[in-house]
Amino acid sequence: MFAGGVWASAQAPSGHADSPMVHDPVIACESGKYYLFSTGQRLFSLVSDDLHEWKSPSSVFKEVPQWAMDSVPGYKGHTWAPDIIFHNGRYHLFYSCSTFGKNTSAMGHASRSTLSTSSDEPWVDTGAVITSHPGDDYNAIDPNVVIDYDGKPWMTFGSFWGGIKMVRLKDDLSSVLDGENPVTLCTRLYTPADERPMPKENSVEAPFIMKHDGYYYLFVSYDYCCRGLKSTYKVVVGRSHNICGPYVGRDGRSMLKGGGSLLISDTPEHVAVGHCAVYDFDGRTVFIAHGYSREKNGESHLVVKDIRWSDDGWPEIDS
Template identity: 60%
Template sequence: MKRTLFIGMLGLSALMSGYAQQGEGVRKGRIVREPLVHDPVMAKEGDTYYLYSTGHNVSSFSSKDLSEWTIRHGVFSAPPQWAVDSIKGYEGHTWAPDIIYYKGNYHLFYSCSTFGKNTSAIGHAYRKTLNPDSDEPWTDTGAVIVSHSHDNFNAIDPNIVIDEEGNPWMTFGSFWGGIQLVRLTEDLTSTLKPEKLYTICTRQFEGASDVPSRSVNSVEAPFIFKHGGYYYLFVSYDFCCRGLKSDYKVVVGRSTRVTGPYVDKDGRELTRGGGSLVVDSNDEFVAIGHSAAYHFDGKDYFMAHGYSLSEDGVSKLFFREMTWDEEGWPLVSAE
């Protein structure tokens, strides 16, 4: 999730208001039908779904039916000290998590950064269960990857994908040099050395194209979903975090290889200005974006956040069943 200096006070106020209400809910343990979230991701353990999102120490929810959500405490009892020490200005408001079950553990990835800077880090923690009533703590292993002001990438917005050979990869990135992909070690705690970054989506490029290169590389929030022999790369274009003035939207490209190239319906590469629209604003939400996709119980689902038109731009969960057209492209209803 991009945190830029352009962020409007109206949008920031609405977003923080939502988090404040959510914080009250954590203390009360209340049940909600429309959770206040930003950058949502999900996993299922047994008969329970668990949702994680941006928030203080990572916000969390649980549900038995994908309709009523119980607000849980933050994942961490205190901000990871390594991140507080190394990321100036980070105090526990943790962005854009990802969650995956892999080799006997649930692995949580999270973003530590501050507005408008790429001095950032992606952290990692693991636990055998997602059950919030378990006494088992999350074991934090520290930074997976770090970016500094001299780097042309931003180490936030992680998403983990396991390729057909069983190798773990992490895609990430926001603005700067665009969306990156890097191979992880088998324990998921660090990047494989020597580190090699693949740029798999950027809106800034050289050479002729029927789509003009953008002066600002407004792309972030990657998520890779495997379906029918393809890897589908969902990314968010344009700007979030301005409340009702946001213009986020989700586009997609696909590839037979996890490293790309990813192309859209018209054959344009996502590194050359491509991207087929999946979802945009509608009559209920402005700027639907920062998406994730899952296969649960025989169905595919698409989730994101959107700024509620009826509630002054509060950020809420957008959750829909995802189907596929005859050519194998994802379809997500705005209704």
Template identity: 50%
Template sequence: MKTFLITIIAFFIFSASQAQDSEYRTDIPVHDPVVIKQGDTFYLFCTGFGVAVWSSPDLKQWKREAPVFAEAPTWANDINPEFKNHIWAPDITFHNDRYYLYYSVSAFAKNTSAIGLAVNKTLDPTSPDFKWEDKGIVIQSVPGRDLWNAIDPNLVFDEAGTPWLNYGSFWNGMKLVKLADDLKTVQNGPEDWYTISRRERSFELDDRNPGDGAVEAPFIFKKDGWYYLFVSFDYCCRGVNSTYKMVVGRSKDVKGPYLDRFDKSMFEGGGTLVLEGNADWHGVGHNSAYTFDKQDYLIFHGYDAHDNGRSKLLIREMKWDSDGWPIVKLEE
């Protein structure tokens, strides 16, 4: 009888947890979020095992979906032998009737890293066309060779329709590289690579040391003829001790230079503050930016001071001042 009761109790606990996980939630654990809308549904991709995925009808109530990769990409262990399918910082774009998902495979605090690409015809998991096809490595960084880190990808198209991938974390800053029309092949001419943001403290580094020039998570948002480059300064991933903050610069040319409000180049450590943590959120950052239904949004994560510093999803409306700089309020 005792065994039977234990079995029944365990069944109900399991059923309750499954039901809770399948329901829409507002308070979801998220790191490095990006969002896209297909039809009437928003899909959120973020750091997690196999790339974590959530869906929502309204950007408020979220439902967990199956991850992109049930098993690690076949090439990932060649990059990092200790890789356990915990994939970082994805980016999602719809182009030429396909969804292009960039993602990061890395070892923490090392530039043993690579950016991969997966493609799908649809984001609707109930569609017969739903299938992620991994395209493999786009770009790789190697200790002892590179002064940059191949993580935190973001795809942007310039006014001519040319695709560019910006990415980076610590070391010598954020990189911008031109891609071929397949959105995978990196171009390697003298006009195809740029450094678009870095911290002043990172100007002289050893290639095996990330240094203390804490900048990462680039995201370029186009508005009113400007390219706005958002990056995150300082430190994530430390719970209540996180010091993340978001800054921005802008340029008329996707290649830069990106200048802040006071005309300081982000190549020289510049950046106008957009948002930083407060007593409720200890560190906010790694943002993406979008226009949905004529409203601009800043989407990012923050460390909840009232929940042991757990990282959670934050979505805020983004306004603009008379000079064309973004205004975002942390408290709703």
């Protein structure tokens, strides 16, 4: 077991305090403060009182978990796509260890009873939740953990390869429930092909599930990130009464056949908004993501927007 230090000093994410440079952001709220976690060396974190001004940049871990470097050749601590959830009295942090273009990957888990930057309590790292290797039809990155309406924990994850997967977790969230195998929630490659042309690659990743009014809503990012102003990311969403799907868009098309309703892509300030998370905070439904700044020549910056719900129960960006 690795007891990771917390809030280690780190090079600050640059950019303005109200638009920091981040990638793959997620947020948790504790005692009126918002804690943001994002991709970075040993994971970056920021703190805000209002979701607007961000401060206290830091790295989560003082050192990289040795198990991750042993498991993923080429991984040197630049840690991707975290997720954060409060469950059974602890904050559970999930993170991705991988290298570009390969599915030799692992998703780790650490927990702590508080997010406060003034506490010296360490993150207790329990190692890998799921790993993937060449030959697997999934890539073990981009975790998102959700507790279903019956109180059962699930992890959805995936990037390219066989698409977006889901597995049931044990109640302590540190490992997969015995006997569980991943099920597919979303793919853009399917057989037989129908009237909708398929992409050359299964360009879908970054799942996030939220509960709302009896439904589960699955948000994913289609197409490509990480190319600055040439990025093509877009967020689509589908919903289901069953956490394991099938998820469908507004038009009824299944996300198992590349479906989903477009939520956001380009804005006047950013191109390719994607890798989102969606939360209910103090009566607001808040959408967060990163987008590539037109003004800053394609730097990846934080995007925060409100979501409104349509009369028929679909999320829409409130402009």
